[in-house]
Amino acid sequence: MKLSSPEFRAMQSLPRKLGQRYFEMPMFQRMGLDLRDKDVLEIGCGSGYGAYLLSSLEPKSYIGLDVMEEQIALAQKQFSQFQFIVQGAEDLSQFANASKDVVIIFGVLHHIPDWRKAIDEIARVLKPGGSLFLEEPRGVDIKIFDAFFRWGHPDTDFGLNALDAHLTQRGLVIQTKQWTPLLTMYHITK
């Protein structure tokens, strides 16, 4: 779903970029994120800062997708060297089965009412042995956050227990799961 105006503004802010650069990327790297010569898909790429950070790891290819036209327009303007498309994660039919080495998500599934469908699609496009790096807030923290900051997250049944159950049901294996105060970070393999 589209972001509310306050969240959209927050996603373009310097604190968001600093967090992604100095906290989330290093954590994913400690969990094994390695993109050299890999085909990479970023889900919910926002305005493209993730593409900029991920490109330093020298992937073979990178595509970022996001459901919001406004985000993709910003991404294309700021980082024209990378490929971005307007697309919802629930339908990855333009990508072949087993075509991606790594899928990466910086805090997106909790915005998708049918987040299970997005997981199903990711499982389909990942190569056997491929990796999903994923970070999401806990369901309870989203509710507390919205009470204070009024970002208006969609009312979904997303939560980490439900996520873990669905990953397992799809045959995906949680290699590492690390809680931090704002986000829980995962390395998952197919």
Ligand SMILES: C[S@@+](CC[C@H](N)C(=O)[O-])C[C@H]1O[C@@H](n2cnc3c(N)ncnc32)[C@H](O)[C@@H]1O
């Ligand atoms: C919290 S923002 C995170 C943006 C970026 N990954 C970052 O870390 O700054 C969530 C992003 O998910 C996108 N999004 C929401 N629903 C989506 C969907 N169904 N498919 C793909 N992207 C979606 C939003 O437009 C937004 O850019």
